[in-house]
């Protein structure tokens with residue numbers, strides 16, 4: 232590999248250092264959450280998927296270019312066959328000091344059987360997505376999910392010693408009234424929690440984002456009637472802004488892509504399971520790392536990464552309105568991961 236073309240860190244045209252990648256290891260999922268997918272989904276052709284070895288090559292080359300944190304996501308990352316091998320190898324990079332951490336965003340459905348091994352592989356933290364603690368509503372939101380199974384997974388993960396943060400997407404008139412109980416429950420369990428605004432990504436069939444969208448300013452106002460929320464200086468590598476819930480002592484994050492543009496501090500890019508590098512979650516421009524790797528080897532791969540970071544856009548232009556009901560970007564969240 233030529234060192235001349237390999238800087239030690241990736242810096243975009245706006246001076247932001249990119250040291251965090253999110254890798255969607257599969258676009259497939261065992262749930263069909265109403266804000267994420269249509270019930271009848273067409274997934275990417277299997278033949279186009281990067282092999283696990285290729286995904287690892289991509290990760291290793293990002294690490295060589297200064298990446299310090301990798302989050303595996305999807306789709307449901309834990310349903311990809313043999314995924315543990317990739318996780319273990321990335322865990323070894325953490326042990327060797329080449330990476331600060333490898334984390335996973337999961338719907339929790341596989342954790343009952345996988346939590347211990349994840350811990351053993353060197354994963355220390357998980358984001359687990361749960362939008363409600365009401366089993367009926369959970370089924371309605373996820374269409375195919377079983378809350379009991381997810382809660383068993385959570386218990387297994389906690390027992391294994393993994394730190395857990397809950398992710399909940401705020402949905403108008405659906406889980407709006409449950410978020411307070413979730414904050415209290417997360418506190419009892421010793422979990423931090425993040426609430427997320429629905430983002431206009433991909434066609435979701437009969438569901439309508441205008442109906443789903445609930446601004447987090449409203450959620451925060453509602454939660455403030457029950458809890459004392461104190462602004463916190465805590466910074467995560469992600470886009471959330473945090474408060475401390477004084478009654479529980481836990482952190483509560485708000486991810487507000489719609490009401491508050493968080494792009495100025497963006498430090499991350501996203502790789503799909505077919506090897507497309509998206510420099511922004513909310514834009515369509517991408518670079519074909521699969522092609523670069525397969526035709527140019529690791530030199531070609533690094534060159535393609537460096538070139539792509541050089542055109543990372545300033546930010547996204549998400550809009551949800553009745554006048555513009557179509558998705559702002561056509562791909563679904565499961566393609567680029569959360």
Ligand code: SAM
Nearest residue numbers: 267305306307336337338360398429430564569
């Ligand atoms: N399947 C895993 C899960 O659900 O955690 C990982 C992938 S999922 C795409 C990652 C995160 O994105 C989840 O927390 C999910 O709730 C969130 N998400 C999915 N579609 C979304 C959308 N349109 N707007 C906002 N968040 C979304």
Ligand code: SF4
Nearest residue numbers: 260262264267306338
């Ligand atoms: Fe699957 Fe996660 Fe999307 Fe739900 S949010 S359908 S669990 S990828």
